[in-house]
Amino acid sequence: MIEWFQQNWLLVVVPLSLFLAFCIIGLWARRVLYNHLDRQLSKSGWGGRDVLIQTTRGPFFFWFVLLGLYVAIAFSSLPEDTKSLIIKVIASIFIVSIIWLLVILSERLLSIYMSEVQNVKQPAKYVMTALRSTLIIVGLLILLDYWGWPLTPLILLMAIVMLVIIVASRDALSNIFSGFEISASRLVKEGDFIKIGSDDAGYVTDMGWRNITVRTPDQNTIVIPNSKLVRETIVNYGRPLKKSEKPFHFYTRLSLKELTGLKATNLIALINILKTAPDSIVYYHTHHFLEEHQYLTPEPANDFALWIGDALDNPVLSEKLANIDTFEYTSLGSLKASLISVIEQYMAENPDIRFTQAERDFHFIKVVNVISPTPYFASDLREFVEVLRKVTIDSLYYHIFESRLRLQKRSNDFSVWIRDSFGESDLADKIDNLVPYTTTIEGLRSVIIQLIEKRIK
Amino acid sequence: MNDTIISQYKTRLEEYQPIVGKNIIDELKILGSHLAGRKVHNINSTFSGGGVAEILARMVPLLQQLGIDATWDVIQGDDAFFNVTKKFHNALHGKDESVSKDDLDIFMETSRKNNGSMALNSDIYYIHDPQPIMLIERKKSLGGKWIWRCHIDVSHPDKEVWKFLRKYVVQYDATVFSSPEFSQQLPVRQYMISPSIDPLSDKNREIAPSVIQSVLDKFGLVNGKPMVVQISRFDYLKDPLGVIQAFRMVRKGIDCQLVLAGGTADDDPESSRVLEEVRECAGNDPDIKILAIPPGSDLEINALQRAATVVFQKSLKEGFGLTISEALWKSKPVVATAVGGIPLQVINKVTGLLCHSVDGAAYALKQLLSNPDYATWLGKNGHEHVKQNFLITRHVKEYLLLFIVVDNPSDTIFL
Numbered sequence: 001m002i003e004w005f006q007q008n009w010l011l012v013v014v015p016l017s018l019f020l021a022f023c024i025i026g027l028w029a030r031r032v033l034y035n036h037l038d039r040q041l042s043k044s045g046w047g048g049r050d051v052l053i054q055t056t057r058g059p060f061f062f063w064f065v066l067l068g069l070y071v072a073i074a075f076s077s078l079p080e081d082t083k084s085l086i087i088k089v090i091a092s093i094f095i096v097s098i099i100w101l102l103v104i105l106s107e108r109l110l111s112i113y114m115s116e117v118q119n120v121k122q123p124a125k126y127v128m129t130a131l132r133s134t135l136i137i138v139g140l141l142i143l144l145d146y147w148g149w150p151l152t153p154l155i156l157l158m159a160i161v162m163l164v165i166i167v168a169s170r171d172a173l174s175n176i177f178s179g180f181e182i183s184a185s186r187l188v189k190e191g192d193f194i195k196i197g198s199d200d201a202g203y204v205t206d207m208g209w210r211n212i213t214v215r216t217p218d219q220n221t222i223v224i225p226n227s228k229l230v231r232e233t234i235v236n237y238g239r240p241l242k243k244s245e246k247p248f249h250f251y252t253r254l255s256l257k258e259l260t261g262l263k264a265t266n267l268i269a270l271i272n273i274l275k276t277a278p279d280s281i282v283y284y285h286t287h288h289f290l291e292e293h294q295y296l297t298p299e300p301a302n303d304f305a306l307w308i309g310d311a312l313d314n315p316v317l318s319e320k321l322a323n324i325d326t327f328e329y330t331s332l333g334s335l336k337a338s339l340i341s342v343i344e345q346y347m348a349e350n351p352d353i354r355f356t357q358a359e360r361d362f363h364f365i366k367v368v369n370v371i372s373p374t375p376y377f378a379s380d381l382r383e384f385v386e387v388l389r390k391v392t393i394d395s396l397y398y399h400i401f402e403s404r405l406r407l408q409k410r411s412n413d414f415s416v417w418i419r420d421s422f423g424e425s426d427l428a429d430k431i432d433n434l435v436p437y438t439t440t441i442e443g444l445r446s447v448i449i450q451l452i453e454k455r456i457k
Numbered sequence: 458m459n460d461t462i463i464s465q466y467k468t469r470l471e472e473y474q475p476i477v478g479k480n481i482i483d484e485l486k487i488l489g490s491h492l493a494g495r496k497v498h499n500i501n502s503t504f505s506g507g508g509v510a511e512i513l514a515r516m517v518p519l520l521q522q523l524g525i526d527a528t529w530d531v532i533q534g535d536d537a538f539f540n541v542t543k544k545f546h547n548a549l550h551g552k553d554e555s556v557s558k559d560d561l562d563i564f565m566e567t568s569r570k571n572n573g574s575m576a577l578n579s580d581i582y583y584i585h586d587p588q589p590i591m592l593i594e595r596k597k598s599l600g601g602k603w604i605w606r607c608h609i610d611v612s613h614p615d616k617e618v619w620k621f622l623r624k625y626v627v628q629y630d631a632t633v634f635s636s637p638e639f640s641q642q643l644p645v646r647q648y649m650i651s652p653s654i655d656p657l658s659d660k661n662r663e664i665a666p667s668v669i670q671s672v673l674d675k676f677g678l679v680n681g682k683p684m685v686v687q688i689s690r691f692d693y694l695k696d697p698l699g700v701i702q703a704f705r706m707v708r709k710g711i712d713c714q715l716v717l718a719g720g721t722a723d724d725d726p727e728s729s730r731v732l733e734e735v736r737e738c739a740g741n742d743p744d745i746k747i748l749a750i751p752p753g754s755d756l757e758i759n760a761l762q763r764a765a766t767v768v769f770q771k772s773l774k775e776g777f778g779l780t781i782s783e784a785l786w787k788s789k790p791v792v793a794t795a796v797g798g799i800p801l802q803v804i805n806k807v808t809g810l811l812c813h814s815v816d817g818a819a820y821a822l823k824q825l826l827s828n829p830d831y832a833t834w835l836g837k838n839g840h841e842h843v844k845q846n847f848l849i850t851r852h853v854k855e856y857l858l859l860f861i862v863v864d865n866p867s868d869t870i871f872l
Contacts, residue, residue, distance in 0.1 A: 199479070252484060252487075254484070254488070254854065254858055255858075256648055256650075256855060256858040256859060256862055257648065257649040257650075258646060258647065258648055258649070259634060259637055259639075259640035259647040259648065259649050260640070260647075261640045261641055261642045261643060261647060263640075278868075280868050292845065292846055360795075361638070363637030363638065363640065365637055365649065366868070367868075368648075368858075368862050368867075368868050368869075368870070369868065369869045369870065370488075370858055370861055370862065370870045370872060371869065371870065371871045371872065372487055372488065372491070372871075372872040373872070374483075374484075374487065375487075390479070390480055391480060392478075392480040392481060392483075392484050394484065
């Protein structure tokens, strides 16, 4: 052995020296390069600095070791076929190490990204798995190619499989990438109140990798695919406003007209029937025009004024009755008394008018009300505004007009809730002071929405 | 139930959403949920022709979509029976009719045959007009709630005929009329529900100008010449002769053309006689077109109404007059007589012009033909008025309310 070494020491020392030289160069190069890299990355303030440096430091030196090994083998006196085999093994280890590094590096960088961006844990896992699989497959293909295996059929098969997967999961993929877009843009977060398009609005309760979940004021949960979300116009009103302990539940009042069979052909008959008429008759003849003539501004006065003006051709009494401000009365009884008083006073001053025959009869109608809860609740003013946009005029009618008579005071359900729940007396007073009888209900809806929006902006 | 008729009108409730709004549809669903599974049996006398059949054909499928088990059947009758019911119809409208004892016997005999043959098993029986009114005799054995729906103007009914019918009317749990003028002193509750039009039907939906033109060409009408149109069954109560008279007064000063278009109904044996008289009155006048169009010519009617400069409805009596709502929906200025349910639709000088005579009709027509801006303003108001009050969605809502109310005597019902 010693004798062989004395005769062939160069054959051992040269490759060993070369190997050691590459190891030393590797250590030196790593020190120089990584010091420089560390300075540059520190200046840039990039969050992935530590990960990049710590993950690649080891492999960087390892690749010099492999290079040293490769050179040493090349200069060794081993048989050519042995050399060739060892070099192929070294090259394969090099390829594997590159792939391994890419996988580790991408995982670690992605985890940094995940820590910065919320709600992408699930999609990130899927993307990581896909990336890892892709890198491993690519590495495997390079290795097979390097070892001279036929790749064309395998690549073709893989392409077909990939195509099938992509086609089958194109919606899911679209949602996943849209999820990234939404999260990265930070336009929507859990707890935000958002409006999607022109219809759906509510609080975001969950943000998943394929869709987001929104709870609407009608207590429905809607699930919106992320891909739809990025295509729609979204209004984000931000975090919830102060919540009421008692949410406002919207009701609606639907009415059916009931014919009483009672009719008046002159003033005296009108007043006699009116005196015994139930509130529901007074209510109909002083309020129905608000619902039935939404398109007219100003709307007609009460039916009594209209009939006396048109059918009795008495504009003076008609004007007196039209001038009775329904808004001033908080009970139908007092409104009825006022109507009767005006007519009686006029008849006392103009006794001839009492039995004047009208051109057409006055038919007394009453309403049967069906009060129904709607699915809509509002626990803060943002939800309240959105529900206000959606409810029917029947619902507004119930909470604005009927509430005055129900509460027996110059207020309405909206003002009471706003005042009691949030202490917003100023806003409540402004809504109280709107005169609902001089505008359309749609006009009233717009004004209330504007008042509240101005307050919560 | 005639499923063939029903299946023609399978409009989805959601299709009305762009017209009336989502909240209205939601409201119907809420009401429907309180009546889910209730059996409602509609019964009238014809599946085709006239407003009642037209409404039921669309109403029943919509009620079904809202969870109501709604069905529709017609009673059977021969010519003799329908001749009597036509007499009833005229008499209830206030026209002089001699209804003999034999007539009443024919009516009762056919009604009792129907009572014996009709399969009834519902929660609510909704009986339309006088023809099937005697089905109420089965109330005792069947139970359930019975509603009589009167589509006729009974503001000044013939006393004898009303007295005969009244004894059946009072056995119902509730009655429904189209206008306050029709209400009577009755011991049963009377509700007011106006009829409606379907904005998505062939008669009312938007159509292309080319379709309108093709209809005008088909009937030999001159496009560009002011056109006055009355769409009505050929019936004395629609006063087609009065329309021709008024038109001739106006044409002396304004160049225009008149179209009287209408069909006949299975339950109206009088209409062909009226048609002949109208043709005779029109003579060879090139500006007057008398169009007897078959049932189902909805697209033609739509085109004629849309092509009209002014729409007439000069009825002497009118249950409601859905053709007015149809015209108003198309934003057409309307001249109509102040009878029956017409004033509910035509608010004088706001959504149209009301008249009371041939002279009044001629005067109003002149006003509209001479003042197109005013006519346009009336038409625009008319469209909004119909949108708010006379579309089928409002009608469905009131039917649902009626089904709720008929079970509950209170004036305020909390669901």
